[in-house]
Structure formats: structure tokens, C-alpha cells
Amino acid sequence: MLNTSIHRKGDRGFSLIEMVIVIMLLGILGGVLGNLVVPMVNSFILSRLISSTDTVNRIAVKRMALELKHASAVSTTSYPTSDIQFTSDSKTIRYYSSGSNLMRQEDGGTARLMSESISTLQFSSDGNYIQISISNTDVNLLLRTRIYPRNVSLPFM
Numbered sequence: 001m002l003n004t005s006i007h008r009k010g011d012r013g014f015s016l017i018e019m020v021i022v023i024m025l026l027g028i029l030g031g032v033l034g035n036l037v038v039p040m041v042n043s044f045i046l047s048r049l050i051s052s053t054d055t056v057n058r059i060a061v062k063r064m065a066l067e068l069k070h071a072s073a074v075s076t077t078s079y080p081t082s083d084i085q086f087t088s089d090s091k092t093i094r095y096y097s098s099g100s101n102l103m104r105q106e107d108g109g110t111a112r113l114m115s116e117s118i119s120t121l122q123f124s125s126d127g128n129y130i131q132i133s134i135s136n137t138d139v140n141l142l143l144r145t146r147i148y149p150r151n152v153s154l155p156f157m
Contacts, residue, residue, distance in 0.1 A: 050139045053117065057134055060102055060114040061143050064095055068130055068147045080124040097121040100137060 068074075071086040083096040094105040095114075102115040119137040123130055133144045 046139075050141070053136055053139055054141060056115050057118075057136060057141065057143050061132055061134060061145055063104075063114070064132055065145050065147045067093055068132075069150055071149045072151045074130070074149065074152055076123065080122050082121045082123070084123045084130070095121075095123075102134070 067088045068084075068086060071088045073087040075085040075087075075092075076083070083094070085092065085094040087093070092107050096103055096105075097118055098111070100116065100118050101113055102118045102121055103111040104114050105111040115134070117136055117138045118134060120133065120135040122133045124133070125131065129146045129148045131144065131146045133142065135142045
């Protein structure tokens with residue numbers, strides 16, 4: 001008779017217990033690696049949010065500072081305030097917060113969004129400088145700068 005068996009002598013394969021142990025070890029290894037990877041991914045997402053928010057707010061503060069530095073007249077007379085209006089390069093510019101948004105309006109036209117998720121926008125002054133402070137609701141971020149307007153007679157309050 002011909003031996004049609006697929007298995008040769010000494011070839012035994014894997015037992016069910018060996019397979020179950022391997023599956024359990026792979027499951028434990030996957031769980032441990034998953035617990036390491038999830039916090040890293042969350043950290044990456046949070047750092048991107050902070051970086052993006054920080055960049056947008058820094059650009060907004062730099063733009064406000066540049067325009068205020070070249071202002072020829074500041075219409076706001078009482079500080080601290082969350083709304084400032086001034087004239088720069090023959091344009092009337094207004095910065096203000098609307099809800100949690102930082103808005104910029106030029107010559108009474110349509111207001112444009114400068115930044116989102118602002119929790120605090122404050123302009124303050126002692127008559128010699130204007131200080132801008134912005135804090136963000138998404139991340140614990142506070143930006144502050146002082147501007148000494150070049151073309152406004154001091155004190156301008």
C-alpha cells in the first residue's frame with residue numbers, strides 16, 4: 001500500500017496549546033504597544049494644535065503691533081479695553097473681540113477674522129505705550145507685547 005499521508009515521521013506541527021500561548025503573547029504585546037502608542041499620538045495632536053494656535057496668534061499680534069506702531073491717531077481713550085480704533089496710513093483700523101474671535105475692520109468695511117478661540121483680548125496703556133495681551137481658550141497661551149506709537153503725540157490717552 002502506498003503511504004498517502006502528508007506528514008512524515010517526526011513532523012508533528014503545532015499543538016493547540018502552543019497556538020493559544022502564541023496568540024496570548026501577541027495579544028499582550030499588542031496591548032502594551034497600544035498603550036505606548038496612543039499617548040504618543042495624542043501628544044503629537046496636542047503639540048500640533050498648540051503650534052498652530054501659537055503661530056496664528058503671533059501673526060495677529062505682530063500685525064496689530066506693526067499697524068499700531070505706525071498709527072497717526074488713536075481714537076480709543078479709556079484703557080483697559082478689548083476694542084481699539086486708530087488711524088494708520090490714512091486708513092481707520094479697528095481691532096476687537098467678537099465672542100471668541102479676534103476681528104479686524106478697515107475703514108468701516110467688512111470685519112475679517114484674524115484668530116479664533118481667543119479668551120482674552122486686552123489693550124492697555126499708560127499714555128506712553130499700548131500693551132496688547134491675548135490669551136487662548138484651546139491651550140494655555142498668553143501673548144503680550146508693548147508698542148510705542150511713532151506718530152502719535154504723547155500722552156495719547
